[in-house]
Amino acid sequence: MIFKKRSEPLELVLYRLLNARMDLSENDKKHFWTINKGYEGEVRSDIWLLNLTDDWFVLHDLLLEHNQSTFQIDTLIIAYEKIHLLDVKNFEGDYVVKDDKWYNPAGVLQKNPLHQLERCETLLEKLLHELGYHFTIASYLIFKNPEFHLYLPSIQPAIIFPTQLNRFLKRLNSGPVKLNKKHFQLAEQLEGLHKIESPYPRLPPYSFEKLKKGITCRDCRNFLTDGTLKCKKCGCIEEPEAAILRSVNEFSLLFPDIKITTDRIHEWCSIIKSKKTIRRILAKNLELIRHSRSSYYILKE
Ligand SMILES: [Zn+2]
Structure with missing residues (x-):
């Protein structure tokens, strides 16, 4: 086996x-x-x-x-x-x-x-x-x-x-x-x-500011163009919660050192207009770490 x-x-x-x-x-x-x-x-x-x-x-x-x-x-x-x-x-x-x-x-x-x-x-x-x-x-x-x-x-x-x-x-x-x-x-x-070598030093330089924001299609990676989350290229439709969580996951892989906050994910997903939706989905699926100044979320194990 x-x-x-x-x-x-x-x-x-x-x-x-x-x-x-x-x-x-x-x-x-x-x-x-x-x-x-x-x-x-x-x-x-x-x-x-x-x-x-x-x-x-x-x-x-x-x-x-x-x-x-x-x-x-x-x-x-x-x-x-x-x-x-x-x-x-x-x-x-x-x-x-x-x-x-x-x-x-x-x-x-x-x-x-x-x-x-x-x-x-x-x-x-x-x-x-x-x-x-x-x-x-x-x-x-x-x-x-x-x-x-x-x-x-x-x-x-x-x-x-x-x-x-x-x-x-x-x-x-x-x-x-x-x-x-x-x-x-x-x-x-x-x-x-089994060891996992960090690939980060070998990647081309990139930053949060410079990367294109938005949600990409789950299947064909095309950027979705509106809040319906229907891909204009392949027709695939994804539930907002799944699409947002997938994007959060991508964000945390690309930026393991940047904290996950509602504002940042709202900017990262860009086509989700409602910040409240983002907050609700993060609160439901991630763990909130409370800080007096700025709280943030971490992915659950
Ligand atoms: Zn697609």
């Missing part, structure tokens, strides 16, 4: 919000496109593991740390006696390995993915020991794209090619043993240790 899904990176969510409310530079647009494509590709490439039986815990996309070294795990599978560490690559074209060096189809030297995998395995092994677990770790570099070929001077058992994928899955699925509390506890611990 999938224990931890790959979730949409916060950086991508924020870029999408900014893209709707400001003019991104060409470079930022390109970056937005790249991280969007990257995420879509990763989600697509996770599908092949959905057929694993419940005797496996699959955790996607973990960012862990041991002794101040962080390491990213693409996919981790907890089995009864073993942990499978998978790095799934979507490389395309003819790659060449010469003297332990990897070259892409254009002949450009690449980071050696086997070295990265080894580093990951070493750090994971140390982390597991620290947590008191003694599992064997089996690491694999998996190539999923059928348009990929690798010229390798020798056989590398850690590498799984597209033509070997089915057999690899069959091997995983054969002879499973029911997992127990210990495995569940490990999966929970690893999920809890």
Whole structure:
């Protein structure tokens, strides 16, 4: 079973919000496109593991740390006696390995993915020991794209090619043993240790004053033009409460350090004329923090 899904990176969510409310530079647009494509590709490439039986815990996309070294795990599978560490690559074209060096189809030297995998395995092994677990770790570099070929001077058992994928899955699925509390506890611990890197320093500069105000359509991101909250582009209609709360959520993601007040959300939503409506919806759904000078709201956990 999938224990931890790959979730949409916060950086991508924020870029999408900014893209709707400001003019991104060409470079930022390109970056937005790249991280969007990257995420879509990763989600697509996770599908092949959905057929694993419940005797496996699959955790996607973990960012862990041991002794101040962080390491990213693409996919981790907890089995009864073993942990499978998978790095799934979507490389395309003819790659060449010469003297332990990897070259892409254009002949450009690449980071050696086997070295990265080894580093990951070493750090994971140390982390597991620290947590008191003694599992064997089996690491694999998996190539999923059928348009990929690798010229390798020798056989590398850690590498799984597209033509070997089915057999690899069959091997995983054969002879499973029911997992127990210990495995569940490990999966929970690893999920809890997952770090989220702050994307804020990497975003283009923006401010509350300069971003376009208003409520965007839930479905197509077009700005809604009047209080009926009906999208002129796709026809979608949303209840005012849901639309306002969605906008509050967007506001708090974009401005985690700015306090949520009725005035600010009234300005942020802009097409909701009644401040009273905003106050009522905030009071109903958020928690009010009273201050003698200025009270504000926080999102409920
Ligand atoms: Zn729409």
